[in-house]
Amino acid sequence: MMTQRQSEGAHSSGPVLSGPEGGALSHHRPRPIWRTSRPLRAVLVGATGAGALAALVWTAATGFVEPYVALAFCLVVAAGELARITLPGHREVAPIASAGAISYALLLSLGAGPLHHSALQVVAVVALGVALGELPHIAVGRGPRVEDVARRVFATALVAVAFRPLVERLDLSGPSVTATLLMATLVMFAWAVDSLTAAVLRAERLRTRLAVAVRDELRAQFATGVAIGSSGVLIALACTVTGLAGLLVFIAPLLVSQVAFRRHAEVRRTYLETVRALSRVTEVGGYVENGHSRRVSHLAHGIACELGLAEAELLELEYAALMHDIGQLSLREPIAAGATVLASPREQRRIAELGSAIIRETGVLDNVAETVRRQCEPLAGDGDEGVPPLGSRIIKVANAFDDLVGENGDAERRTAVLERLRMDTDSEYDPRVVDALATVLSRV
Amino acid sequence: MLIGPYTGIDLCTLVLIAILFVVAESISTAVLTGVKAGISPSSAVSLAAVVLVGPVGAAVVGFSSCFVIRRQSLVKRAFNGAQFALAAYAAGHVYLLLGGTVGEPARGDFPAIVLPYVAAVLAHSLVNSALVGVLMWTLGAVRPPSGGRFHWQPLMAVELTSMGYQMLGLAIAAVWGGVGLVAPLLVLLPLFIARWTFAQQLDETRAHEATLATLCQAVETKDYYTRGHCMRVAEGAAMIARELGMPAERVQKIRYAGMLHDIGKLGVPTKVLQKTGKLTEDEYAAIKLHPTRGYEIVREISFLDEALAGIRHHHERLDGRGYPMGLVGMEIPESARIISVADVFDCLTSTRSYRKAWSVEDAIVELRACAGTQFDPRMVEALVRAVAREGWETPDIAEPPGGCYGSAAAEEVTRARGPKEEEPVVSDTSAERPAASGTPSPRPEGAAEEIAADEAGASADTGASAEAVTGGRDR
Numbered sequence: 065m066m067t068q069r070q071s072e073g074a075h076s077s078g079p080v081l082s083g084p085e086g087g088a089l090s091h092h093r094p095r096p097i098w099r100t101s102r103p104l105r106a107v108l109v110g111a112t113g114a115g116a117l118a119a120l121v122w123t124a125a126t127g128f129v130e131p132y133v134a135l136a137f138c139l140v141v142a143a144g145e146l147a148r149i150t151l152p153g154h155r156e157v158a159p160i161a162s163a164g165a166i167s168y169a170l171l172l173s174l175g176a177g178p179l180h181h182s183a184l185q186v187v188a189v190v191a192l193g194v195a196l197g198e199l200p201h202i203a204v205g206r207g208p209r210v211e212d213v214a215r216r217v218f219a220t221a222l223v224a225v226a227f228r229p230l231v232e233r234l235d236l237s238g239p240s241v242t243a244t245l246l247m248a249t250l251v252m253f254a255w256a257v258d259s260l261t262a263a264v265l266r267a268e269r270l271r272t273r274l275a276v277a278v279r280d281e282l283r284a285q286f287a288t289g290v291a292i293g294s295s296g297v298l299i300a301l302a303c304t305v306t307g308l309a310g311l312l313v314f315i316a317p318l319l320v321s322q323v324a325f326r327r328h329a330e331v332r333r334t335y336l337e338t339v340r341a342l343s344r345v346t347e348v349g350g351y352v353e354n355g356h357s358r359r360v361s362h363l364a365h366g367i368a369c370e371l372g373l374a375e376a377e378l379l380e381l382e383y384a385a386l387m388h389d390i391g392q393l394s395l396r397e398p399i400a401a402g403a404t405v406l407a408s409p410r411e412q413r414r415i416a417e418l419g420s421a422i423i424r425e426t427g428v429l430d431n432v433a434e435t436v437r438r439q440c441e442p443l444a445g446d447g448d449e450g451v452p453p454l455g456s457r458i459i460k461v462a463n464a465f466d467d468l469v470g471e472n473g474d475a476e477r478r479t480a481v482l483e484r485l486r487m488d489t490d491s492e493y494d495p496r497v498v499d500a501l502a503t504v505l506s507r508v
Numbered sequence: 509m510l511i512g513p514y515t516g517i518d519l520c521t522l523v524l525i526a527i528l529f530v531v532a533e534s535i536s537t538a539v540l541t542g543v544k545a546g547i548s549p550s551s552a553v554s555l556a557a558v559v560l561v562g563p564v565g566a567a568v569v570g571f572s573s574c575f576v577i578r579r580q581s582l583v584k585r586a587f588n589g590a591q592f593a594l595a596a597y598a599a600g601h602v603y604l605l606l607g608g609t610v611g612e613p614a615r616g617d618f619p620a621i622v623l624p625y626v627a628a629v630l631a632h633s634l635v636n637s638a639l640v641g642v643l644m645w646t647l648g649a650v651r652p653p654s655g656g657r658f659h660w661q662p663l664m665a666v667e668l669t670s671m672g673y674q675m676l677g678l679a680i681a682a683v684w685g686g687v688g689l690v691a692p693l694l695v696l697l698p699l700f701i702a703r704w705t706f707a708q709q710l711d712e713t714r715a716h717e718a719t720l721a722t723l724c725q726a727v728e729t730k731d732y733y734t735r736g737h738c739m740r741v742a743e744g745a746a747m748i749a750r751e752l753g754m755p756a757e758r759v760q761k762i763r764y765a766g767m768l769h770d771i772g773k774l775g776v777p778t779k780v781l782q783k784t785g786k787l788t789e790d791e792y793a794a795i796k797l798h799p800t801r802g803y804e805i806v807r808e809i810s811f812l813d814e815a816l817a818g819i820r821h822h823h824e825r826l827d828g829r830g831y832p833m834g835l836v837g838m839e840i841p842e843s844a845r846i847i848s849v850a851d852v853f854d855c856l857t858s859t860r861s862y863r864k865a866w867s868v869e870d871a872i873v874e875l876r877a878c879a880g881t882q883f884d885p886r887m888v889e890a891l892v893r894a895v896a897r898e899g900w901e902t903p904d905i906a907e908p909p910g911g912c913y914g915s916a917a918a919e920e921v922t923r924a925r926g927p928k929e930e931e932p933v934v935s936d937t938s939a940e941r942p943a944a945s946g947t948p949s950p951r952p953e954g955a956a957e958e959i960a961a962d963e964a965g966a967s968a969d970t971g972a973s974a975e976a977v978t979g980g981r982d983r
Contacts, residue, residue, distance in 0.1 A: 114966045132752075151822070183660060238684055238686060239685075239686025239687050240686060240687065241687055241690065243689045243692075244690050254940055287701050287704065287705060290697050290701050291697070291698040291701045291702070294693075294694045294695075294697040294698055295698050297694055298679055298683070298691075298694040298695060301686065301687060301691070301694075302679050302682045302683050303614065304613055304615075304686070305618065305682045305683065305685075305686070306613075306615075306618040306619070306678075306682050307615065307618050307619070307628055309618055309622065310618060310619075310679075310682065311621035313622060313675055313679070314674045314675070314676075314679050315676060316675045317672055317673055317675055317679075317698060317699075318698060319672060320672045320673060320702055321698050321701060321702040321705070322708050324705040325705055326701040327705075327706075327709050328705050328706075328708055328709040328712065329510070330811065331712040331713050331716060333810075333811075334716060334809065334810075334811040335712060335715065335716040337808055337810060337811070338716060338719065338720055338723075338809050339719065340808065341806050341807075341808045341809050342720075342723045342771075342805070342806075344805050345723070345727055345771060345774050345805060348772070348774055348775040348801055349774040350775075350777075380868075385694075390723075390726065393726050393727060393774075394726075418934075421763070422722060422723075422726045423722070425722040425726075426715070426718040426721075426722040427718055428714070428715040428718050429715075429717065429719065444615050446732045448983045452975070453637055470876070487676045
């Protein structure tokens with residue numbers, strides 16, 4: 065099982081992602097299996113897979129200590145893995161599986177007497193549970209994001225390897241303040257390492273800066289981390305008193321947190337899907353070319369990652385890019401082929417202002433409205449307001465590029481258009497943004 | 509024996525739990541107000557007190573909630589304190605009755621302790637809900653559910669969630685002996701995270717709703733008369749769905765579908781939508797495309813799932829003469845049958861360029877007349893019941909600002925003849941109705957046909973519209 069997952073993980077490109085995070089532009093050259101665009105991910109997945117396999121073999125050879133306890137935790141991990149959820153930003157988490165795994169790593173005793181399972185056994189049990197839980201998902205074609213699975217196993221392994229030897233040395237056997245503090249410290253440490261790993265993977269995937277990715281990940285992993293970590297410690301402590309029966313009782317509350325996480329993720333996804341879908345009304349209405357909003361949004365996303373925008377700003381930029389032409393709905397007649405770059409500056413500004421007014425109506429997207437309003441201003445800005453926000457400058461470049469290249473522009477045309485944009489960098493377009501666009505295009 | 513027993517109360521533990529309880533209660537309500545999911549971390553603490561210090565101790569802890577750090581009137585404080593005290597006391601006695609032991613649970617107590625604890629949780633929620641219910645009833649804040657139908661499902665969901673939280677009380681009690689105050693910290697952390705997530709989710713939902721509504725309204729700015737149409741259809745469809753006793757989630761989906769039902773009209777050229785006069789065959793065909801176009805736009809919103817069919821088929825008729833697919837009877841998805849009724853109802857009750865708005869009563873009579881041929885009678889009756897109870901907000905559109913849309917000349921004509929022509933239209937259809945409902949006549953319903961054209965977007969004057977539709981129907 066593990067070998068299969070591991071080899072699968074090394075070269076599959078993961079589930080198909082919708083939206084700009086699926087890659088700046090959707091042209092992928094076929095690559096040979098051994099050459100991946102994301103080597104760090106391959107290393108993590110490969111190393112974790114190999115480690116888990118080794119632990120499994122070793123444990124199977126030497127025999128499981130307390131097999132019933134191992135089985136119980138293995139089943140909890142499997143159930144948690146089965147109920148995994150995807151949080152905003154394509155982050156896959158399995159709170160129950162993670163909490164169960166951490167509590168097994170931290171388990172001191174189980175009612176009767178102290179437990180002496182080794183760190184390798186913890187890794188083996190958790191990997192087995194994860195594999196069991198993923199099987200049904202894979203069977204129905206919803207394979208996991210292998211790097212997230214690897215991270216879950218890796219974080220548990222970290223806690224187990226640090227904590228299990230200490231149990232023997234410090235002779236911990238029941239709940240005590242020392243044990244609790246030690247557990248909490250370890251869990252926090254594992255959380256920090258895990259977030260850092262996630263940030264490295266994110267930076268590699270989106271081609272953004274590591275410092276930005278670290279901040280994004282720390283923020284995004286905070287809530288789940290606290291819930292998982294405190295529940296893991298709590299279960300480990302409580303099980304010393306309550307025994308195995310308690311495991312089920314104390315996993316129940318985490319179920320509620322999981323429901324909360326899932327609902328939140330669903331709402332976020334629906335929101336994004338709604339804006340994506342409705343951004344197409346301008347296309348259906350014949351105001352802009354087919355797929356224009358989406359292409360602009362993809363380009364803008366790629367450029368913004370290159371320039372190191374934070375996750376929240378990326379989201380706002382995506383909304384703004386998707387809705388940047390919505391002001392055209394207020395026009396009586398569509399302008400020729402919808403290419404706003406060819407319209408007169410006055411007309412462009414009117415469209416931007418109408419669109420901004422519509423977006424401001426919502427009462428919740430003020431930043432987006434501002435970005436849309438100033439999307440067509442020249443580099444120095446209009447009037448006294450100074451330089452337009454970076455988001456507006458990005459959209460201006462992405463929009464102009466897509467308007468000029470059109471739907472099926474070939475490489476030659478792209479280069480020509482890029483040159484034309486470059487010529488205007490002293491007055492119209494931000495040179496940094498145009499450079500970033502060139503980098504994004506060179507990767508396609 | 510009336511109040512008791514006092515044994516097993518450790519003063520230090522009692523004080524600590526009481527402080528914890530007050531803190532949990534203060535923070536929780538400050539974080540979230542007005543959330544339907546009634547989860548409170550404080551009740552977990554209160555139940556931990558049941559295990560640790562028994563019924564009387566738990567009652568004391570419960571009563572300490574009147575010291576909560578919040579701006580609150582004295583009466584409210586007293587009620588809350590008494591409510592928590594009573595609930596905890598009752599839970600404590602249930603716990604003792606079923607053989608639970610007071611004090612820090614030892615290893616040997618598990619799993620025998622779980623059953624009395626669960627019973628205590630049940631008793632706690634029961635007493636709590638009963639007390640709150642009685643209070644609400646005396647204050648007149650809630651009406652008794654009408655028609656003997658009571659929706660258990662949402663309430664059950666809330667209760668189950670809060671019981672999941674209250675199981676944490678046992679965890680607090682179990683680790684209290686070993687690690688003391690650290691335990692509640694560990695326990696309360698995931699709770700606050702969950703509540704915080706719920707709060708965020710609520711904000712996102714509101715933002716989503718606002719964005720959706722704004723975008724829908726932006727799409728319909730083209731026609732002055734249809735302003736607010738999508739929001740009213742959404743409300744109407746939601747009223748019907750609620751009246752039919754659908755679960756809240758489905759009602760919400762149908763509401764969104766109602767909001768989006770005409771989004772495909774954007775694909776119909778403006779000049780066709782605003783054409784005055786007879787529609788050519790091509791133009792009518794373009795109009796018939798709008799449900800399909802709308803479906804294509806929104807089908808990626810996966811959350812809507814079956815409500816998407818409501819957008820695609822909201823112009824189907826029960827007798828199979830609708831479009832785009834000509835589905836017959838119950839082949840038409842339920843959501844489409846709901847939206848269709850709400851759609852036409854709003855059309856009738858709002859002003860159009862060629863006629864004035866009908867009264868709600870007239871519109872209901874018309875809908876009833878068309879039930880069975882055009883509409884599902886079940887949906888019509890549901891709407892009638894819901895409107896009778898909740899009322900219906902008709903748009904107040906007077907005259908459009910001059911030259912807002914269409915050519916100025918057409919505007920003048922409409923303005924001049926609108927009010928004059930309005931009366932005959934209504935009386936005309938009412939005169940026809942007996943014949944229509946009596947026999948399946950060749951010309952079943954004037955108004956509904958007119959609506960079909962109206963809905964299709966032909967804002968022609970009445971005569972031309974009827975002609976246009978007759979032409980369309982004969983094809």
